[in-house]
Structure formats: structure tokens, C-alpha cells
Amino acid sequence: MDLKGKVALVTGAGSGIGKASALMLAARGARVAVLSRTGSEILKAKEEIEAAGGEALALTGDVSLEDDMKGAVETLVSAWGRLDIVVANAGINGVWAPIDDLQPHEWDKTIAVNLRGTYLTIHCVVPHLKLAGGGSIVVVSSINGTRTFTTAGATAYSATKAAQLAMVQQLALELGKSRIRINAVCPGLITTNIPDSTIKRNQDAARIPVVWPEGDIPITGGKAGTSEDVAEIIAFLASDHARHITGSPVWIDGGQSLLR
Numbered sequence: 001m002d003l004k005g006k007v008a009l010v011t012g013a014g015s016g017i018g019k020a021s022a023l024m025l026a027a028r029g030a031r032v033a034v035l036s037r038t039g040s041e042i043l044k045a046k047e048e049i050e051a052a053g054g055e056a057l058a059l060t061g062d063v064s065l066e067d068d069m070k071g072a073v074e075t076l077v078s079a080w081g082r083l084d085i086v087v088a089n090a091g092i093n094g095v096w097a098p099i100d101d102l103q104p105h106e107w108d109k110t111i112a113v114n115l116r117g118t119y120l121t122i123h124c125v126v127p128h129l130k131l132a133g134g135g136s137i138v139v140v141s142s143i144n145g146t147r148t149f150t151t152a153g154a155t156a157y158s159a160t161k162a163a164q165l166a167m168v169q170q171l172a173l174e175l176g177k178s179r180i181r182i183n184a185v186c187p188g189l190i191t192t193n194i195p196d197s198t199i200k201r202n203q204d205a206a207r208i209p210v211v212w213p214e215g216d217i218p219i220t221g222g223k224a225g226t227s228e229d230v231a232e233i234i235a236f237l238a239s240d241h242a243r244h245i246t247g248s249p250v251w252i253d254g255g256q257s258l259l260r
Helices: 016-025 041-050 065-081 102-131 155-176 228-237
Strands: 009-011 031-036 056-062 085-088 135-140 180-187 251-252
Touching: 009 016, 009 065, 009 102, 016 031, 016 041, 016 085, 031 041, 041 056, 056 065, 065 102, 085 102, 085 228, 085 251, 102 135, 102 155, 102 180, 135 155, 135 228, 155 180, 155 251, 180 228, 228 251
Parallel strands: 009 031, 009 085, 031 056, 085 135, 135 180, 180 251
Antiparallel strands: none
16 A cells, blocks of 8 residues: 555544554655644654654644634645645533533533534635546544444534445535545544543433443454554555545444444
């Protein structure tokens, strides 16, 4: 999967799946622009890519803000002259609570980051992918909202993840005529730090009790996947090896969502 000569943008690249994807794309030859709201995080990601022999550009911005995304993409294109690969990864779990407890401002924040952020990322990059003669967009969705609906109180989160997949399938046709492929990866339980920022409130009131089979993730005996497991698929979808794949979800969960 040689990506030499390609330029990539990865949002939410300061940690977890985004960082692993940026490192993997760089290891395969792409120049990678890494974006996050947190400047210190994104500088560390840039330094790790460069320490491994890659080329990186650090961008700071909020994916839910139009001016931030326009500015970031303009900076990238001014620096490197083109854009070929986009990984729309930035997202939050937000608040998980019963619907009558979940507050409007909490709902709005999750929608703003996960859904508006995905829209703005795609909106800002597509003109440059067209100028490059095509490219690949990979949206990081989830098993939640696409194949499972059992995470108590995660209504806002699941709604955004379902909408992301709908966007991917809708845009596969629209962007296909410009030779732009767009696909979704749908991870299950992955070891990242995102659960640390999840606010869980009164989940028991929304929970439906079910006894799962022993071994929640069949292929690993219950062990969570890694960010690198997801990054491998993202790198594949970004490459010419996936040249005939568009509008497709790929569930990366070790079979977890088939039990749920």
C-alpha cells in the first residue's frame, strides 16, 4: 500500500484512532496533516511522525467551526499544493443519559462535533480532491447506530454515527463522478482514551437488561481491539488497493456487534 506522493488530512489526530491512522499513513509514504483542537497533542503527533522518518504538518482547529476548517485546509494546500486522502475521525462520545434527562445543549454539542464536524470536513476538502483528480475519504463511524443500539443513553452519539454512514452512502454516488471514493469504518470496543471524557448519567434508567454470551468479542475472547487495528483498514481504504470500494461500511469489532 504505497502512498508516496499522496497528501493526507487526519482530523482528531492527537490520540487514539486518529493518531494511529496518521502514523500508519505516514509510514506508508504519505505526507500527513494532523488536526486537533489541542495544540500540545497535535505537536506530539507531528513529532512522532517525523521521528519515524515521515513528513507532517500540525494544524489546530475545531471541526465544528467553519472558519477553523476552512483555514486548516487552506494552510495544508498552501504548504503542499494538493490533497488526496481525508480521514474524518474527530468526534466525542458526549453525554450518555436517558432521553428525558439528556439536555438540549448536551445533544447540540454531540451533533456539532460528530455530525456538523464531518460535514464541514467533507465540505472543505472536496474541492481540493476534485482538483487532484480524485481521492479517498474515510469517515470514522461506529457499531453504535449502524449495527447495535444497546448502549444505554447513547441516543445523541448513535444518531450521529448512523447519520455519518448515511452521508457516506449518499455521497458515494455524488462524488463518484469526480473519482472520489468515500467509505466508513465502524469500530467496536477499541482501547483509546475517549471513554475518559464520556459523561454517563442515570444509565440504568435507559438500560435493557440482557445476558450476553461469555466472551463479548468472540474473536479475541472479550479483549478490546486496538487503534492500529482500525488504522490498518483506514490505510487500505485510502490506498489504490481499495480503488473499487466506495459507499461501504466496514465493521471492525471482532464480531462484537453480531452478538448484540
